[in-house]
Amino acid sequence: MPIRTHRGRAAVYRRLWGWPLRSPRHLVVALVVVVGAATVVGLLLPDPPPQQRSPTYTAEPGGDVRAEAPTQPKSPPTLSVPQNAPPPARPSPRGVAVADAWAQRFTAFRPGMDEQRWLDGLRPHTTDEFITEMASVDPANAPSAVTGRPEPGPATSTSMVVRVPTDLGPLRVTVNRTPDGWRVATYDREG
Template identity: 35%
Template sequence: MLAVVVAGSWSAGALSPEPAPAVPVVPAPARPDPPVVPVPSAALTTAEGWARAVVGPRDRDWWLAGLRPLTTAEFLSLLATEADERAAPRGVTGPAVPVSGANGSADVDAPTDRGAVRVQLADVGGTWLVAGADPAGAS
């Protein structure tokens, strides 16, 4: 679960009855967007294979064994302790769709019979592995 905390700060004079002096607003110079990195085909292949393994057999040990070669150790550990394989989708309904890429990471949507799953991938020593997945995160 990802939590976002937004913190505010009091400006000088925020609690005084006198208005703070006007400060001219100077627009910041425009920054170019970071370059878009295409999602490598190996990452798409891993995402598709992982999606097929997720919808596989419902025996827990068999299910985890199918995910093991495509998943980081950390995420597999989380799946082993917190996931209910019976709640997983039953079928893949199309090819994986690239969402975003960066050096060494990628996000891919894997369409299933229960909606798309946003799959987060990481390049681990030259091999693309699933490092997270969020059924609600896909658009």
């Protein structure tokens, strides 16, 4: 039977969908009908089959048949976090020398100098991960001179912090021991 109204098909649909919102009683009736329909559908559907792998059989050339046990799903990898901090150690003179050489190269940028040349000077003293981060540093904002001797700070057998005084304030340079030797892993300005 066609829909014949002067307001058109949209008015009929609006009236049907708007019925639950006309009164609280209509809303409760609509919710009961929806919950009842979902329950009936859930009861009528069969239970899903359990997901179980059957053993696989392989035949040996001699005629023996072996069954391989089904493999268990792999659990996600776990991260082991050390419970104790590494023991403190004496600062390595080589690590301090790398921090000093890095700071000398870091402050070596002059106006008109190519930034890639500046980065290439830092590369031998910097970890591969940190050199990519250093590519985003504007060398014009770097200090222009080291003003004193580097002072080693807290250290472990694989890492140390070295304080390097510069004309724009001290730098805290973190040096890590890598398979290639000591390399600068990060730096911060004090203050």
